[in-house]
Amino acid sequence: MREHIDYIQAQHLPWEQADQLGFDVARMKLLSRDDETDALSCILSVPAGWTRAAGSLPFDEEIYVLDGALIVDGSNFLAHSYSFLPTGYQGNAFSSETGATLLYFRSEQMAQELASDAEKIRARLVRHIDLSEGQWDGDFDQFGLGSMKAGARMRVLRQDPVSGETTYITATIAFRRGEKAERHPIAQEFFMLAGELSGPLGTMQAGAYCIRPPMAKHAPYGSPTGALILFRGFGGRQETFWEEADPFTFYPTHQPILPDRLKPFSKLQAPQPRY
Template structure:
């Protein structure tokens, strides 16, 4: 997969770009990472009030989490903290953002719009029409991912598991003052976005809005959080499992700031990202 190792960058440091995604003309976007071979992209899209698209089909899976505002797809409303996975070639009768919205979005390939779709079919097994975090469902399998040690200090919710590849999208919520002790490796890409909270690890301290694309088998962690965290994870290339190792350095609440970034992004994270004001 032709994406650079990004571990980690604050989305707030990235610029908004007009028409960043061809399939969403008129929306601004922040590109978190992109595969220069397939066009697959992870991004944040900001839709202005009254944004609308007519009936269409996309050439890529569209997976999203609404950060704020609301969108409607086929008349189904997605407000803040809702999730969906819409398979490629799935017909959409409409896509609108009546009051505007900001949406964390993942496309599995270049999301090229198609004006017609007669005779197309899509894989309904891969559809997740709508899930809401407010349902308060925490059904994730820590044991299957090799994360049993987190069971007493965290909760997990599976949002999607691909029926063919086993790729998984899930939420993890950790309690305040949780502190890890060991490092991890995973045989697949691990991608995440920090939805809320503060997270300290071996490469520095992340604030809400932090994004990571980590290649397979890269050693990372331990992590800890004074605030507790809510993270959206994706495993790319198969199901996620975990190998545990002793860390190169013991966990600290005040780690050195040394994110791993491609040269064009490194200047944006030259110094630690400030904590948001609380009062």
């Protein structure tokens, strides 16, 4: 089971070598990890000239390029490009001519029958999505988030036909504010790609990371600037249960929920003076 983190600014986390992931000469910032299954989420930085050979792997991989450029199975991934590579998929060669920084998610080891079922591999694969192309066509209602439609848009990146798990992006307009708290029956993590977001535990800025266990209460949220956020759920299909909450404020007290290993960074999370 992963630790409850709500929230940490990734800018303050240390870089470490990523050879434990099989990525020679790459560096990572570990966001969260399940010590029982080795599933993990991290920021991965690869240098210019870096490569990884293709091969059948016993786990799923998800990537989202934050900056630089990555080549995945011959396709060029620029910033805000996404891919989901299911277990058993062999078109997973990576390289970078210039270097790249990306969000990298690895699942627990998947059942062997998934790795050998060509039809399921094809159905689960999301080869390449460029967020600068296409439409914000996601339907908030299917996740029980219909109340967000007035001030936000959604882009669904994947809906797994086997597990029901979903990864999506939301973009909110400036000064949108929520009114109720939420709970989900699955674990959910998110990473702030841009903007600012205020909630009961403080004000998050670009680079903020959260991961919550099933049914953890959170929200309401609001943003004075607008926000771009990547959400990733695991453990099944996402639903949302709403309940009453304290009144929302754009100026919350800084009081994040952090495991002991991250508490030394807590005082660094509060927004710094702008002027």
